[in-house]
Amino acid sequence: MKIHEYQAKELFRSYNIPVPEGRNVKTPEEAADVAAELGKRVVVKAQIHAGGRGKGGGIKLASDPKEAKENAKNIIGMNLVTHQTGPEGKEVHSV
Numbered sequence: 396m397k398i399h400e401y402q403a404k405e406l407f408r409s410y411n412i413p414v415p416e417g418r419n420v421k422t423p424e425e426a427a428d429v430a431a432e433l434g435k436r437v438v439v440k441a442q443i444h445a446g447g448r449g450k451g452g453g454i455k456l457a458s459d460p461k462e463a464k465e466n467a468k469n470i471i472g473m474n475l476v477t478h479q480t481g482p483e484g485k486e487v488h489s490v
Contacts, residue, residue: 399442401489421489426467427460439466441487447477453487466490 398406401419408414418429419442430437441453448454453475457463467490476484 397444399444399489400440401442419489420467421471423464423467423471426457426490427464430457430460430463437463439463439470439490441470441473441475442489443475443480443485443487445475445477445479445485447479448475451475451477451480451484453477 399419401417404414404417416433417437418425420426420429426439437457439455439457441448441451443453453470453473455466455470457466470487470490473487474484475487476482
C-alpha cells in the first residue's frame with residue numbers, strides 16, 4: 396500500500412496514536428497560515444511516494460510563517476529526484 400506521510404498520520408490519529416501536529420497543504424499561502432496557527436518552527440515536507448526527500452531538497456525547516464511560505468513555494472511544483480524515484484523523479488503537489 397502506498398500512502399503519503401500525512402495520510403499515515405491521519406490513520407494513526409484515528410487510533411489515538413500520538414503523532415506530531417501538522418497539515419497537508421497545496422499552496423504556499425496555506426503553508427504560511429498553518430505555520431502561523433501552530434505558532435512554532437515547522438517542517439515543510441514534500442508529499443511524494445518516496446524516501447530520501449530530505450536529501451533531494453524536499454524537506455525544509457521554517458522558523459516563521461514567511462519562511463514556511465517561501466519553502467513551500469520552492470517545493471510545490473518541483474520535480475523531486477531521490478534514490479527511490481529514479482532519475483525521472485516525481486512532481487510535488489503538496490507539502
